[in-house]
Amino acid sequence: MNTPWEVLWPLLFESLGQTLYMVAITLVVSGLAGLVVGILLSTTRPGGILAHRGVNAVLNLVVNVFRPVPFIILVAVLGPLTKAVTGSIIGTNAGIFVMCIGAVFSIARVVEQNLVSVDPGVIEAVQAAGARPLRIIVAVLVPEALGPLVLGYTYIVIGIVDMSAMVGAIGGGGLGDFALVRGYQVFRWDVTVVATGVIIMLVQLLQHLGNRLARRVLRY
């Protein structure tokens, strides 16, 4: 059986494009939402600049409910909500929606961890200088934790690439879909291997970029 590469190459590139698109949209949307949730998680802790027991408890509960659900199950469970928001339970946009929900809570935890590690003495110093909570968040907490945050987001992006492959299951397209549909299901092992290779290279590239950016921010 000869693999029809002349047909598959364009499809592979199209799939790569779809993956990049899904990953980019998810990263921006859930990245921002996760940043906000993560900031609230860390600042509403007892002793935080917006300490609030109730808000903190609710946020923790929500995050803890969503985070342990395996992504492929989340896709199924969120079906009705996905249809209500995107108009369909299959396709790229449906996939992006589910990915955003799946990623936002992981990002929130990553952000929370990194912000909590900012030296409380520095927070105290800027409070003593008259800074109010919003200013402290924007001008102190986030910039002081920026290096670890970049590394955390890099880690998340790779998780999102992973999710985007699973979105193939609901016809979301992308490299995972390509590997399954054009390779695995039609017994073309070489196609699966090539698609996997592309995913690995993409992950390597993203990790490299993340490391470089973090080094720049941390001034190594």
Add this chain to the structure above:
Amino acid sequence: MDTWGPDRGARRRAAYRPGPCRQRPRRPRRQKSSTPPPSSASPTPEIIRLERVSKSFPSRGGEVVALDGVDLSIGRGEVFGIIGHSGAGKSTLVRLVNGLEEVTSGRVVVDGVEISALDARALAKQREQIGMIFQQFNLLRSRTVFGNVAFPLWVAGWPKARREERVWEMLDFVGLTQRAWAYPEQLSGGQKQRVGIARALVGGPQVLLADEATSALDPETTGDVLELLRRTNRELGVTIVVITHEMDVVRAIADRVAVLDGGRVVEQGTTFDVFANPAAPTTRAFLRTVLRTRPAPDQLAALRSRGAGRLFTVTVRAGVDVGAVLSDAVAEDGVRFRLHFGEIDILQGQEYGAVTVELLGDDAAVDRVLTRLGEHTTVEEEAA
């Protein structure tokens, strides 16, 4: 982020004219007299007042009382030391002054404003009048020296041009114009604390709170930073509250001092009075860390094993000529003496201290010398 490049910085430096904060009329220079101010009252009108201030923190087994009914009055233009062991409540106390901690009961008034009654917004505004420096410096790692010093002005909403001019002024004051574009990790401890001081003073505050500001520094750097604080007090007229566990820091810089123990003020007065006539056991214990006015038991034992005479510790005070009395003893009573131990120091222009002497002669003669010394100062026999 500031958009300043080194070139514009150089131009700014050239245009810089030294002078105090121009946003507020200059306060009169503080008069440093050679004699200490009277210990009964503040030398100047008060700027900080604590009335029956208590603070407790909730804890697992009920609550922990950090401060218990503290009354303090700190005068404008004063350098006021607060000394205590760790856990004595001094860090809590200083944080009540700028509202980083809230009082459980009592009142804190700074420059006529009751800090303990302000809402969050008004408190943030009031903090612009109260600078603070820290043991660990607490600089922003993500900003340069310039960015750190500019931060409070940026928070206070100063326009960019005025902000930059003022920052160069402060960097010049602390001697760090050359390091304006360095990041904190590129600085030595002393330089970091200078940045901290510049940041605390940039908004032209009335009060500077120094929380163990020299405790992370080596002795030489400590001296430099204390000198900078003295200049801050003298040249800018800023009232300074120095929190420390080191008696040396108090001796070097404070006009008056309060000794804190177990959340209470156990002693306060002019630094000279507290050093020369300590009343509270805590104060004496602190003084033993810096003054060797009395031999320790093992040193005493060593002295006794050598000498035949009786040992006395004589307190030295301003206006008391211990030497003259001892000379007379030699001339008139035939009593000889040997100096064994002691320390005499000059603080706020006055001598104080103690010396341990051995008196050699017949008992009646020695007693006559003691009586004479006792007319002028305190004499304690180091009983065997």
